[in-house]
Structure formats: C-alpha cells, structure tokens
Amino acid sequence: MLSASQRGSVCGGVCCDEETERQLQEKATKTFERLVKHHIRSQRSHWEQAASLYRDYLLQLTRQSENKTLILFSTVYSKMSPLSREPIRELYETIRLSLVASERSPSTGEDLALVTSKFFRNLFPVAYHHAIHSDILHGSERGERSGSPAEAGNRDFHSDYKNCLVHTYTDLKPFGMVPQQLAGSLVSTVNAASVLLRALREGAEVLLKLEEVGVSAPSCRKALLRMNYCGSCKRYNHLHAKPCSGLCQNVMRGCLIEYVGALNKGWSTFTEAIVPLISNVRSTVDGIEAEIKSLDAKLSNAIMHAMEIGPQLEKQVEQACGKAALMPFELATDGSFGDAPQTLAGGIKWMVAPNNEMLQFEMTIDNNKDLFLQLSTTLCDNEDYHPTDEDCWTGNSLSDYTQQIVTEIGDRYNPEVRYNASATVSPHMQTLVDRLINLKTAVNKASLPITFRGDVDKMQSDMAEGSGDSSYASDDEEDGFMGSGSGDGVYSRAFDGISPKVDTPTLSPPNFAKRISAHSCWSLLAVSSVVLTLPLLLTSDRFSRH
Numbered sequence: 001m002l003s004a005s006q007r008g009s010v011c012g013g014v015c016c017d018e019e020t021e022r023q024l025q026e027k028a029t030k031t032f033e034r035l036v037k038h039h040i041r042s043q044r045s046h047w048e049q050a051a052s053l054y055r056d057y058l059l060q061l062t063r064q065s066e067n068k069t070l071i072l073f074s075t076v077y078s079k080m081s082p083l084s085r086e087p088i089r090e091l092y093e094t095i096r097l098s099l100v101a102s103e104r105s106p107s108t109g110e111d112l113a114l115v116t117s118k119f120f121r122n123l124f125p126v127a128y129h130h131a132i133h134s135d136i137l138h139g140s141e142r143g144e145r146s147g148s149p150a151e152a153g154n155r156d157f158h159s160d161y162k163n164c165l166v167h168t169y170t171d172l173k174p175f176g177m178v179p180q181q182l183a184g185s186l187v188s189t190v191n192a193a194s195v196l197l198r199a200l201r202e203g204a205e206v207l208l209k210l211e212e213v214g215v216s217a218p219s220c221r222k223a224l225l226r227m228n229y230c231g232s233c234k235r236y237n238h239l240h241a242k243p244c245s246g247l248c249q250n251v252m253r254g255c256l257i258e259y260v261g262a263l264n265k266g267w268s269t270f271t272e273a274i275v276p277l278i279s280n281v282r283s284t285v286d287g288i289e290a291e292i293k294s295l296d297a298k299l300s301n302a303i304m305h306a307m308e309i310g311p312q313l314e315k316q317v318e319q320a321c322g323k324a325a326l327m328p329f330e331l332a333t334d335g336s337f338g339d340a341p342q343t344l345a346g347g348i349k350w351m352v353a354p355n356n357e358m359l360q361f362e363m364t365i366d367n368n369k370d371l372f373l374q375l376s377t378t379l380c381d382n383e384d385y386h387p388t389d390e391d392c393w394t395g396n397s398l399s400d401y402t403q404q405i406v407t408e409i410g411d412r413y414n415p416e417v418r419y420n421a422s423a424t425v426s427p428h429m430q431t432l433v434d435r436l437i438n439l440k441t442a443v444n445k446a447s448l449p450i451t452f453r454g455d456v457d458k459m460q461s462d463m464a465e466g467s468g469d470s471s472y473a474s475d476d477e478e479d480g481f482m483g484s485g486s487g488d489g490v491y492s493r494a495f496d497g498i499s500p501k502v503d504t505p506t507l508s509p510p511n512f513a514k515r516i517s518a519h520s521c522w523s524l525l526a527v528s529s530v531v532l533t534l535p536l537l538l539t540s541d542r543f544s545r546h
Contacts, residue, residue, distance in 0.1 A: 010222050013233025021225060021233070028224040029215050032379075036259060037211050039375055043368060044207035050361040051200035053354050058099055058193060060351055061292050066092040068348050069296040077303060079130035083156075084123060088299075091119045095292075098190050099197065112190060113183050120179040120302065121169045125162040127303050128174070128317065132310045133324060156327055164321035172316055174309070175302035182298050185291055193281050193288040195446035199274060199439050206267075206432050213259050213428070219418040220255040226395040227251050227416075236398055244392035244401035247416065248385045252376035254417020257410035260372040261429050264409050266436035271369040273443040275362055280447055282358065289353060372409055 001014040008021035016024065069088055073081040094115040157165070215221060227248065231241045260267070281287050306313065368374060386392035389401035395416065403415040412419035425433070 008233065010225055011230035011233040013230060013235065015235060016229070016233035021229075024229040024233075025221050025225040028228045029221050031228075032224055032255060033214055035379060036256070036375065039378060040207050040210050040259075043371060044204050046361060046364050047200055047204035047207065050358065051197055051204065053357055054200070055100060055197050057351070057354055058197075058288065058292070059096055061289065062092055062096055062099075064348055064350060065292045065295050069299060072296045072300060076300065077127075077131060080123075080126050080303075083126045087119045087122050091115055095186070095190055099194050101194055101198075113187050116183040116186060117179065120175055121166055123302075124169050124172075124174050124306075125157055125165040127306055128165060128313070129157050129324075131303060132174075132306055132313060158325040158327050161321060161325045165317065168317070168320045172313065172320070174306040174313055176305040176309075178298060178302035178305060182295075182302075185286065186295075189281070189286070189288040189291040192277065192446040195442050196274075196277050196281050199270075199277070199443050202435065202439055203270070203274070206263075206435060209428070209432055210259055210263075215255060215258055217255070217258055217417070217420065219420075220251075220258065223251045223254060223395075223416045227393075230395065231393045231398075236393065241393040241398050242384065242386040244386050244389045244394055245380060246389045246401045246403060246405045247393070247395055248380035249376055249405050250403065250414055250416040252379050253373070253406055253409050253411065254414040256372055256376060257417075260409060261425055262433050263429065263436065264370075264372045266433055266440070267371055268369045270436045270440045270443070271365045271371075273440050273447065275366055277443050277447045278358065278362055282353075293350060376409070 002017055006017050007013060008016045008018050010021050010025070066088065069092075070081075070085060073084050073088070077084070094112050098112050156162075215224075227243045231237065231243075282289060284290055391398070392401060394401045394403075404413065406414045410419070
C-alpha cells in the first residue's frame with residue numbers, strides 16, 4: 001500500500017501513485033477515442049454507401065434513357081437519326097456531368113440549360129428537312145426535281161440555309177413550349193439530384209474529418225480516469241463496482257464536446273433537411289427518375305408539335321430564308337447515315353430502383369439526427385456500466401449517484417467535466433461547422449418545389465464553399481459506348497456495370513473496455529507498468545479484469 005504522500009492526486013487510492021494514474025488516464029482516454037471513432041465510422045459508412053448506390057443508379061438510368069431515345073429516333077424518325085445522334089449524346093453526357101459534378105467544378109445548371117437549348121436549336125434544321133418540309137417528304141424541291149425521294153431524303157440542306165434556320169429558331173418557335181418546359185424540369189430535377197449526391201458525399205466527409213479530433217481537455221481526461229479506474233485504485237474491485245449510469249452520461253457528454261462542439265446542432269439540422277430532399281428527388285411525379293425516363297417522349301412531343309404546324313411553319317421559313325437549298329448529292333455522303341443503332345424487340349425494362357436501400361438510409365439518419373447526443377447513451381449502454389444510479393461507483397465512492405444528469409453535450413453545469421467558457425473553437429472544427437451550414441443552405445434551396453430556378457449557379461457555389469477533395473472521374477472513361485455509333489453497344493452497356501443492390505455490412509461495435517481490478521495493489525501496479533505497451537487500438541481491447 002502507498003502512503004498518503006505517494007498516492008495519486010486524482011484517485012487518492014492506496015494502489016495508484018501519480019505515474020500509475022497517468023498511465024491509466026492515458027489508457028482510458030485512448031479507449032474512449034477509439035470507441036467514439038468506431039461509432040462515427042459506422043455512421044459514415046451509411047452515408048458513403050447511399051451516395052455511391054444512388055449515384056450509380058442514376059448514371060445507369062441515364063444510359064438506358066439515352067439508348068431508348070436513340071432507338072426512338074432510329075425507328076420513328078429514321079431519316080433524322082444520323083444527324084440527331086451526336087446532339088442526343090451531348091445532351092445526356094451533360095446530364096451525367098451535372099449529376100456527378102465535383103466540388104472543384106460545381107454542377108452548372110446554366111450549362112445544362114444551354115445544352116438543352118442548343119439541342120433543340122440544332123435539331124430544327126434536321127427535323128424541318130426530314131419530318132416537316134413537304135417538298136422533301138414528296139421527294140422534290142420547289143420548281144425542280146432532284147433525283148429520287150430516297151436521294152432527296154439523304155441530301156442535307158446547304159450550310160447557309162441551315163444557318164438561317166438556326167438563327168430564326170427563336171422567332172419561329174417550331175417546337176412550341178416543349179424546349180422551355182423540358183429545360184425547366186430537367187435543370188431543376190438534375191440540380192436537386194446533384195445537390196443530394198453532394199450532400200451525401202460531404203456528410204460522409206464531415207464524419208471522416210471528426211476522426212482527426214482527439215481528447216486533450218484535462219478535466220475530461222481526469223473524469224475518464226475517475227469513472228473507470230479510481231474504484232480499482234481504492235480497492236473496490238472485490239465488490240464488482242460499476243460506474244453509475246448517470247456518472248457515465250455526464251462524463252461522456254462532457255468529453256464529447258471536443259469531438260463535436262457547435263457541430264452537434266448543425267449536424268441535426270442538416271440531417272433533418274436531407275430527408276425531404278430525398279423525397280423530392282425520388283418523387284415518382286416530378287423527380288429525377290421520372291424526368292429521365294420520360295425524356296424520349298418529351299423529345300418526340302417536340303417533333304410532333306413541329307409536324308402539326310408544318311404548313312404554317314413552311315410559310316414562315318420561306319419568308320425568312322427563302323426556298324430550300326440542298327447540297328449536291330456527292331457532297332452530302334459523309335458516311336454518318338449508315339451508322340444507325342440496332343433496335344430491340346419490346347420496350348426497355350428499366351433497372352430496379354434502390355427503393356429499399358434509400359428508405360433504410362432515410363430511417364437511419366432520421367433516427368440518428370441527434371447522433372452525438374445519442375452516442376453518449378450508446379457508449380453507456382454496456383455491461384461494464386451500472387444500469388441505474390443506485391449502489392454503484394459514483395467516481396468517489398460506492399453509493400447512490402445524486403448529481404444532476406445533463407441533457408446536452410458540453411453543458412456548462414456538468415458536474416463531472418468542467419465547462420471551459422474561454423475555450424475557442426479550433427480552425428478544424430470551425431471549417432466543419434461552416435461546411436454544414438453551407439450544405440444545409442444548399443439542401444434547403446434544392447428542396448423547393450420543382451421549378452426552373454434562376455439561382456442554380458448560386459446554389460451550387462454555396463456548396464462549393466468549405467468543400468473537400470471529393471471528385472469523380474469523367475464518364476468518358478467508364479462508357480466506351482460514348483464514342484461509338486452502335487446503338488446495340490449503348491443498349492448492352494445499360495445493363496452492365498454496377499448493380500443497384502449493395503450489401504451494407506453490419507458493423508458490430510467493439511466490446512466496451514473493462515476497468516482494471518485486482519486482488520492486490522501489487523497486481524494493479526504490475527499491470528499499469530506495461531499498460532502503454534498494449535495494442536490499445538485493437539478491436540478486442542478492453543480494460544483487463546484479473
């Protein structure tokens with residue numbers, strides 16, 4: 001036994017001197033840090049898996065939709081198909097790039113709107129030539145014959161005439177309101193989905209950055225020592241003394257302040273905002289999935305509108321551009337007309353949406369919106385801690401715990417961990433707090449009703465502030481079909497790649513560390529002399545019990 005002058009200053013027990021207490025305090029602190037990081041890492045995996053799963057699903061969906069549109073043009077509008085193929089691919093590629101835009105190059109809704117407008121503008125000469133202009137449909141030019149109908153159909157307008165059609169597109173409005181309506185709904189739904197995917201990725205990154213935090217506050221480290229080891233230092237081990245439930249709650253909530261601080265409230269409001277955004281993005285009426293699946297029909301509607309007003313449109317075109325002028329036949333054969341996609345019998349069977357997985361994720365984050373406050377309860381809900389506050393280790397003696405139990409992390413009236421009002425938020429933590437604020441702002445904007453918003457670029461720039469290093473490779477590297485004219489290749493790719501089903505691993509938290517107990521001071525001192533050499537971060541590590 002140690003004399004009064006030899007005993008440690010925290011526990012004051014007969015079995016622990018200052019060096020023993022220092023070693024046990026270090027062990028208690030590292031065990032606490034390991035368990036907190038394990039719990040945060042488990043939550044982070046849900047965010048990462050949801051982001052990856054839904055991203056892959058949407059990209060695959062756009063590939064299927066692209067192939068469906070190409071097949072539509074090759075069958076219903078076969079003469080338009082060769083010249084419309086590249087604009088269609090450019091439109092879908094822009095959609096994909098907008099969906100997976102990285103923080104360093106935020107998704108630009110303006111780019112998508114411009115590409116959509118450009119698509120219809122460039123489609124007009126093609127549609128007018130092969131589906132509207134009556135002379136071509138009947139195989140002749142006004143006032144003179146120009147070969148067989150097939151030859152006339154394969155000949156393109158003269159470049160000057162096409163330029164005139166493009167420049168008069170805005171005034172003529174050949175496709176009615178379809179282009180404006182499509183641009184509005186497409187930009188809104190793609191932008192909302194892009195914000196959701198980025199929020200999921202950045203939410204995971206915020207949790208990842210928390211793993212860089214450690215416990216340094218002396219009051220917390222001493223509280224961990226008192227709770228877990230002072231009973232053994234005072235030789236209460238033979239009574240199997242377990243820390244009181246209230247003591248554990250107060251110590252955990254006092255120590256978690258260094259991990260979360262002001263982040264606790266920000267995380268809660270951020271996760272609350274995510275849930276309605278998921279519902280909006282995945283709406284079967286006006287969400288991204290419905291929009292992508294209906295793109296081919298909307299493009300077809302635009303062409304059908306132009307065909308319906310064909311006679312009136314021809315008069316307007318002739319007034320603006322004069323009579324149609326075709327290039328000589330030998331100048332029009334560039335080889336693109338023989339590169340049509342192959343069609344498949346029956347309709348496309350859309351890939352199965354990850355409904356169950358996304359619903360499970362919604363439930364997970366909704367149940368864990370108070371993640372860090374719940375963490376203190378989770379850590380204390382363990383066999384190593386007493387389930388009540390009666391006849392248990394209070395940190396000083398074996399009795400009933402009568403101290404007030406705080407309900408918030410970092411409560412200034414915590415009786416176990418002294419509140420430090422002068423402590424400043426570290427630059428690292430402030431960066432995470434700012435990041436959550438920007439994320440929540442962007443998520444709330446994206447959750448507004450689906451309309452064409454003029455502040456799309458502003459919304460994306462909000463998210464870019466304080467962002468990390470996440471980025472995704474261009475789909476050009478993933479999709480070999482993008483440079484190919486073969487529709488069969490496009491279609492087959494739509495069913496290759498990543499399955500929408502992802503098995504979520506179940507992470508079991510490591511056993512909570514047991515406190516050291518001994519039948520004598522000598523055995524405790526022997527353990528403490530080697531405690532720092534133990535592999536503290538192994539999953540199976542626990543406070544050893546002899």
